[in-house]
Amino acid sequence: MHFSIPETEVRSDENGSTYVAYNIHVNGVLHCRVRYSQLLGLHEQIKKEYGNNVVPAFPPKKIFTLTPVEVDQRREQLEKYMQAVRQDPILGSSEMFNSFLRKAQQETQKIPTEEVQLEIYLSNGQKVKVNILTSDQTEDVLEAVASKLDLPDELVGYFSLFLVQERGDGGCTYVRKLQEFELPYVSITSLHSPDYRIILRKSYWDTAYDSDVMEDRVGLNLLYAQTVSDIERGWILVNKEQHRQLKSLQEKGSKKEFIRLAQTLKYYGYIKFDPCITDFPEKGCHVIVGAGNNELNFHVKLPSDQMKEGSFKVTRMRCWRVTSSQVPVANGTANPSSSSKCDVKLELAFEYLMSKDRLQWVTITSPQAIMMSICLQSMVDELMVKKSGGSIKKMQKKRQNGSFQRSDSQQAVKSPPLLDSPDPSREQVVKLSTKLSSVSLRGLSSSNSASDISSNDFHGNYSFEGIGDDDL
Numbered sequence: 001m002h003f004s005i006p007e008t009e010v011r012s013d014e015n016g017s018t019y020v021a022y023n024i025h026v027n028g029v030l031h032c033r034v035r036y037s038q039l040l041g042l043h044e045q046i047k048k049e050y051g052n053n054v055v056p057a058f059p060p061k062k063i064f065t066l067t068p069v070e071v072d073q074r075r076e077q078l079e080k081y082m083q084a085v086r087q088d089p090i091l092g093s094s095e096m097f098n099s100f101l102r103k104a105q106q107e108t109q110k111i112p113t114e115e116v117q118l119e120i121y122l123s124n125g126q127k128v129k130v131n132i133l134t135s136d137q138t139e140d141v142l143e144a145v146a147s148k149l150d151l152p153d154e155l156v157g158y159f160s161l162f163l164v165q166e167r168g169d170g171g172c173t174y175v176r177k178l179q180e181f182e183l184p185y186v187s188i189t190s191l192h193s194p195d196y197r198i199i200l201r202k203s204y205w206d207t208a209y210d211s212d213v214m215e216d217r218v219g220l221n222l223l224y225a226q227t228v229s230d231i232e233r234g235w236i237l238v239n240k241e242q243h244r245q246l247k248s249l250q251e252k253g254s255k256k257e258f259i260r261l262a263q264t265l266k267y268y269g270y271i272k273f274d275p276c277i278t279d280f281p282e283k284g285c286h287v288i289v290g291a292g293n294n295e296l297n298f299h300v301k302l303p304s305d306q307m308k309e310g311s312f313k314v315t316r317m318r319c320w321r322v323t324s325s326q327v328p329v330a331n332g333t334a335n336p337s338s339s340s341k342c343d344v345k346l347e348l349a350f351e352y353l354m355s356k357d358r359l360q361w362v363t364i365t366s367p368q369a370i371m372m373s374i375c376l377q378s379m380v381d382e383l384m385v386k387k388s389g390g391s392i393k394k395m396q397k398k399r400q401n402g403s404f405q406r407s408d409s410q411q412a413v414k415s416p417p418l419l420d421s422p423d424p425s426r427e428q429v430v431k432l433s434t435k436l437s438s439v440s441l442r443g444l445s446s447s448n449s450a451s452d453i454s455s456n457d458f459h460g461n462y463s464f465e466g467i468g469d470d471d472l
Contacts, residue, residue: 001179002027002322002346002370003086005079008071009033020071022078024104027176027370028324028344030190032104039078042100046091054091056084093180101181102137109190118185120145120161121199123226124416128200134185138178141185145200148411151218158213159222160203163187166195171233173274176371177203177378201226205292205379206386207263214256221413224255227262228416230270235290237266247419267292271375276366281308289364291375294383296350312352314379318359320350322373348372 009021011033021033036059043058059077066074086092106113113135120128120141130144138161146156161184163175178184178198188196202213202223213219230236231246238246242265249258262268270292278287278300290297295311302308327345346369354360364372385391 001086001176001374002324003079003082004028004324005075005082006324006326008075020066022075024082024101025324025344026182028346028367030108031182032101032108034104036074036078038100038104039081042097043081045096046085046094049094049096050091054088056081056088098137098181102135102183105183105186106135109186111186111189116185118188119197121197122222122413123199123201123229124414126225126414128411132185135183136185138180138182138184141178141198142200149218149222149413151222152216155213155216155219158202158204158209158219159200162199162201164197164199166197172199174271174368174371177374203378205269205294205382207269210259210263214259218413220255220259221415223259225413225416227259227268228419230268231262231419233272235270235272236262236268243419250418267297269293270297271371273366273368273372276364276368278362278364280362287364289366289372291372291379294379296372296376312350312362314376315383316353317376318351318353320348320373320376322369323347323349346370350376 004025005022006025007023009023010018011021012018019035021035022039023033024031040058040061043055047055057077058081059074062070085097091097111134113133115131116134117129118132118141120130122128128145128148130141130148132141132144136144142159142161143156145151145161146153146159151159161178163178164172165175166172175196178187184198188198200222210223213223227236228250231238242261246258246261249255249261267290270290273289273291275286275288278285278289278298280298281300282303284303286301288299290299294314296314297311298309300308300310323346325345327343344367345365346367347363347365348369349361349363351359351361366372
């Protein structure tokens with residue numbers, strides 16, 4: 001997740017005294033407003049718990065009122081501090097840090113703790129209503145949904161909640177996976193738009209785990225509904241003969257066989273992103289990126305209108321990072337520098353091993369850059385667990401307060417309708433694409449060298465040296 005503090009505000013407290021509020025953004029969206037004293041309190045708690053050697057540097061207190069220049073300097077220092085804490089594998093996942101962010105989010109949005117009903121959607125569009133508290137964290141909500149659907153406890157960790165935005169064309173954009181430091185009800189309510197919804201989707205990449213899920217009736221129905229949905233939206237490529245076989249299996253009610261056939265199809269289990277821009281193989285190329293099978297798949301349209309396809313294996317990425325910047329929007333107003341008149345530009349850049357001795361930076365400019373980064377990190381985590389002989393169940397954190405109270409009223413997963421007729425345009429995409437034997441088509445400009453990427457907000461890839469191509 002990308003943490004930033006792009007702006008500050010002068011606000012008044014209940015006594016009428018003014019103070020500087022630091023606006024913490026996550027993925028370019030306001031998460032919470034906090035005072036320096038609140039962050040200092042968090043820092044002191046972390047230092048007491050983990051020691052001075054672990055905690056990053058924190059901007060010191062000042063005796064006198066800060067000048068505007070000093071406020072901006074402190075803003076930058078606090079931003080680096082938050083990024084450093086979040087990226088630390090111990091501090092960033094600590095309950096101390098996450099609970100601070102959850103409480104600050106709730107206070108910023110001024111949403112009191114009370115019982116509410118939250119709508120969660122399945123891949124087939126089915127709505128599941130769960131009774132929760134506004135202060136319930138992501139794990140609580142996920143378990144409430146699992147309880148409502150009667151999904152066994154041992155399978156809850158195979159699924160996650162995702163924030164998506166519905167588009168006018170009937171499609172949807174995956175914004176991010178909901179994290180442990182946020183409150184789902186507050187997150188979606190604060191967006192103030194009916195276009196956003198929370199969807200339940202499987203959270204693993206290795207298709208071998210499908211077998212675990214399919215052993216349970218509810219797990220099978222969830223996976224089947226997601227597979228049908230991915231085929232319908234064109235995320236999984238299907239030719240006419242494959243479509244005929246799939247529809248025949250649907251008519252027989254053979255859900256397991258349907259999924260096993262789908263597993264053999266191109267892009268099964270991938271998440272597809274909206275069209276965006278990349279500088280590979282050359283600057284300004286339009287690209288559709290897919291994440292799955294331990295890779296980022298590129299379907300690129302070159303300036304010559306030629307179509308190219310290639311894949312970047314996660315085990316050949318040395319590191320990656322996400323950057324955000326404010327881009328002014330020209331709208332004719334007298335105050336173009338106002339934060340409300342700016343768009344957030346997000347970029348994902350990764351350093352890729354093109355050949356034995358050649359690393360090269362590849363950049364994707366996309367509003368979904370954070371979601372791409374989350375996909376990469378989860379692929380690396382899954383690969384490392386597999387490499388160490390672990391399982392996906394061991395990746396899930398144990399509940400400290402015992403098992404979640406099961407709902408008294410269950411809701412069945414509805415079976416999706418039969419597949420529509422295949423879209424002939426999907427086959428044309430494959431014909432237009434020339435599969436690349438190597439993705440190293442052309443070099444990038446010198447402006448994308450490693451020296452231009454600052455050391456902040458890096459995601460080091462532990463699988464880069466720990467796992468070879470033979471392990472994929």
